[in-house]
Amino acid sequence: MTQMIDPAVAAYVQANCTPADDVLRDLAAETTDLFPDAAEMQVSHDEGRLLTMLVQLTGAAYAVEVGVFTGYSALCIARGLPADGRLLACDVSEEWTTLARKYWRRGGVEDRIDLRIAPAEQTLRALAADPVIDFAFLDADKTGYPAYYEALVPRLRPGGLLVIDNVLLGGRVLDPTPGRPAHLAVQRLNETVLRDDRVDSVMLPVRDGVTLIRKR
DSSP, rough: OOOOOOOHHHHHHHHOOOOOOOHHHHEEEEHHOOOOGGGGGGOOOOHHHHHHHHHHHHOOOOEEEEEEEEHHHHHHHHHOOOOTOEEEEEESSSHHHHHHHHHHHTTGGGGEEEESSSSHHHHHTTOOSOEEEEEEEEEEEGGGHHHHHHHGGEEEEEEEEEEESSGGGGGGGGGSSSOOOHHHHHHHHHHHHHHHEEEEEEESTTTTTTTEEOOO
């Protein structure tokens, strides 16, 4: 696994972002305390700030997140929405999202978030086919990435933005030999995005790789 960003650079980047408030800091700390073996799934502060800014820049009013964990990224997305905006948050864990609800309430955004505990593909396929999604963030089980992508893109409005996390997988996507199912799924998705004439995309070396995808 490749170290995608030097720790000193990562610390400098974090130090030069708008600081996290007490709600975000406490959520990150409690996630680490309660789920130490899974805490690395939480987005970093700088990536959270990026999500908030992208939501604001796109003027999004309706957002979707696939993969909530303990709610840090959902909190960041919801904060970028207008007061009457809505975020559909998809996850399968009651345990992780119980902590998320606590901090959404503290952060004053609980009323903007519709949490669905169910397989995400099922939730997405049940949405109307109309392209009404302004912003989407995908950070869930990697084997599901291709299916989630195909469910999200048709429902993105023209000019809508899809952000996909972990597209570099610690450099594993560079390995030409057959890998684990998760690695193959992300490699396949990256190839699909590149060939997809419905969208324009840019892959950024932010943390573990982030792809920004704009619906044409």
